[in-house]
Amino acid sequence: MRETIRFLKGGEVIELSDVRPTETVLDYLRLRCRLTGTKEGCGEGDCGACTVALGRLVNGRMVYRPINSCIQLLGMIDGAELVTVEDLAADGRLHPVQQAMVDLHGSQCGFCTPGFIMTLFTLYHAEGEEKSRKTVCDWLAGNLCRCTGYRPIVDAALNACFEAAGDAFAWRANETRDKLRAIMDSRDIYINRDGFFASPATVDGLASLYAANPDATLVAGATDVGLWVTKHLADLPKIIWLGRIAGLDRVEESPAGVLMGATATYADSEAAMAGLSPALGELWRRIGSKQVRASGTIGGNIANGSPIGDTPPALIALGATLELQSKDNERTLPLEDFFLEYGKQDRKPDEFVTGVFVPRPDANQIFRCFKISKRFDQDISSVMGAFRFTVVSGTITDARIAYGGMAGTPMRAKGAETALIGAVLDNPASWGTAMKALVSDFKPLTDMRASSEYRMETARALLAKALMEASGSDPAGLNVLDHREAADDRAA
Numbered sequence: 001m002r003e004t005i006r007f008l009k010g011g012e013v014i015e016l017s018d019v020r021p022t023e024t025v026l027d028y029l030r031l032r033c034r035l036t037g038t039k040e041g042c043g044e045g046d047c048g049a050c051t052v053a054l055g056r057l058v059n060g061r062m063v064y065r066p067i068n069s070c071i072q073l074l075g076m077i078d079g080a081e082l083v084t085v086e087d088l089a090a091d092g093r094l095h096p097v098q099q100a101m102v103d104l105h106g107s108q109c110g111f112c113t114p115g116f117i118m119t120l121f122t123l124y125h126a127e128g129e130e131k132s133r134k135t136v137c138d139w140l141a142g143n144l145c146r147c148t149g150y151r152p153i154v155d156a157a158l159n160a161c162f163e164a165a166g167d168a169f170a171w172r173a174n175e176t177r178d179k180l181r182a183i184m185d186s187r188d189i190y191i192n193r194d195g196f197f198a199s200p201a202t203v204d205g206l207a208s209l210y211a212a213n214p215d216a217t218l219v220a221g222a223t224d225v226g227l228w229v230t231k232h233l234a235d236l237p238k239i240i241w242l243g244r245i246a247g248l249d250r251v252e253e254s255p256a257g258v259l260m261g262a263t264a265t266y267a268d269s270e271a272a273m274a275g276l277s278p279a280l281g282e283l284w285r286r287i288g289s290k291q292v293r294a295s296g297t298i299g300g301n302i303a304n305g306s307p308i309g310d311t312p313p314a315l316i317a318l319g320a321t322l323e324l325q326s327k328d329n330e331r332t333l334p335l336e337d338f339f340l341e342y343g344k345q346d347r348k349p350d351e352f353v354t355g356v357f358v359p360r361p362d363a364n365q366i367f368r369c370f371k372i373s374k375r376f377d378q379d380i381s382s383v384m385g386a387f388r389f390t391v392v393s394g395t396i397t398d399a400r401i402a403y404g405g406m407a408g409t410p411m412r413a414k415g416a417e418t419a420l421i422g423a424v425l426d427n428p429a430s431w432g433t434a435m436k437a438l439v440s441d442f443k444p445l446t447d448m449r450a451s452s453e454y455r456m457e458t459a460r461a462l463l464a465k466a467l468m469e470a471s472g473s474d475p476a477g478l479n480v481l482d483h484r485e486a487a488d489d490r491a492a
């Protein structure tokens with residue numbers, strides 16, 4: 001058992017025993033260390049002003065990812081290198097991304113600038129990224145600038161981020177690796193201060209700790225829980241962080257499908273999802289921002305039970321199964337059965353999610369999923385539709401259709417599914433009963449994101465779009481052109 005957390009900052013090992021359960025990385029930096037280069041804007045993961053980089057060893061290699069320090073709990077940086085804007089300039093010279101921002105006029109008031117710099121720092125260290133405005137826009141989707149405008153910032157990124165990394169972090173990568181290896185261990189962490197921050201190292205350790213403390217809050221990426229702390233000022237005296245549990249972050253691909261451990265992040269699972277279906281890869285890219293995808297996990301997205309979470313409808317349409325465990329039991333169930341009603345899931349007090357298995361679509365199955373939100377980037381869905389059609393000789397023999405945003409839980413459209421059996425793909429008239437049945441499948445609510453009428457019309461339009469694409473129509477011709485990507489194409 002260890003009663004401290006350990007991380008690297010500026011080449012030094014920092015070991016802390018006085019970590020409060022819900023202390024954030026941002027509060028640690030600004031209030032304790034007086035490192036005020038990192039800014040606080042929204043406090044909820046949306047603006048990126050608080051972005052810092054976390055370096056971790058992945059398969060023996062240093063990988064730097066951007067995180068929103070405002071919603072990341074301090075204990076969660078155990079075993080990582082924490083890099084803030086104060087660490088970048090070396091020997092009196094600006095870092096290449098800082099210099100490019102100066103040269104290309106990427107900053108005016110400067111409030112957002114440290115956050116942009118830190119995201120660009122992680123792009124600078126990323127491998128295999130294609131040099132394009134689209135790539136840069138994807139990386140910067142989680143950073144807002146109110147006054148400069150994005151063109152000079154994107155220009156700075158294109159200028160600085162696509163050469164082989166040659167900064168001080170690259171020069172001392174071996175030394176950093178050795179220091180990280182020295183501070184990482186497989187002991188459980190338990191820090192008893194104003195409650196506890198615990199981080200078990202094994203699934204069995206988690207099961208025992210959770211059985212003894214079923215009132216504790218499980219934390220995976222904290223992209224939801226962090227907001228309970230910063231926005232609802234929730235008092236969460238018992239935190240169990242799942243991020244150090246060996247093997248719980250696995251992503252295993254096989255001919256049958258993909259098994260994702262509960263703590264696999266969106267970033268870790270994106271390639272495997274794209275391998276199952278390009279539509280799924282595109283959905284993953286649309287979740288939150290780079291910062292959110294670096295921390296947010298598949299287990300958290302399912303366990304939070306949100307009716308507008310993006311992954312459950314897609315995984316339900318694909319026929320996914322969920323794995324749950326407690327001290328005395330392990331079980332699996334179809335993912336759709338996990339969601340009982342709004343705010344209620346089939347999870348016992350000491351049970352936790354360990355993984356989800358997603359079957360690979362057969363050669364005769366067509367899968368599509370579409371996310372509809374007010375903004376292209378960094379926005380929660382108003383409606384999310386996912387469709388898997390099994391097609392034999394042009395006729396639909398089976399359909400699985402699931403929506404988010406249409407009910408209190410992610411839910412299948414059972415009436416439309418039944419009505420589609422026997423429909424012929426190249427005869428749109430045969431789809432009519434399914435389009436009508438959809439209206440009886442759901443009674444969507446009106447809320448701040450969308451009206452009930454909008455949701456229903458959109459759900460019907462998405463079903464029609466999925467069927468048209470399945471029947472061979474050119475998907476690009478069916479898209480409402482996205483403004484950002486069209487502008488990128490013009491600028492390229």
Ligand SMILES: Cc1cc2nc3c(=O)[nH]c(=O)nc-3n(C[C@H](O)[C@H](O)[C@H](O)COP(=O)(O)OP(=O)(O)OC[C@H]3O[C@@H](n4cnc5c(N)ncnc54)[C@H](O)[C@@H]3O)c2cc1C
Binds near residue numbers: 299379
């Ligand atoms: C700026 C921003 C943008 C976002 N954009 C999107 C988006 O586009 N689409 C979308 O779907 N979501 C979005 N989200 C929501 C959030 O990212 C997801 O819900 C995320 O998947 C939650 O995962 P997490 O690991 O961060 O969960 P946490 O915040 O760590 O936990 C969430 C809940 O799940 C529980 N939990 C976590 N892991 C387990 C487990 N293994 N077993 C049992 N319970 C567990 C926790 O106790 C908590 O109740 C966004 C959030 C932010 C802040």
Ligand code: FES
Binds near residue numbers: 041046048050070
């Ligand atoms: S302060 Fe806005 S994302 Fe953290």
Ligand code: FES
Binds near residue numbers: 106112
């Ligand atoms: S420079 Fe002012 S907000 Fe970006």
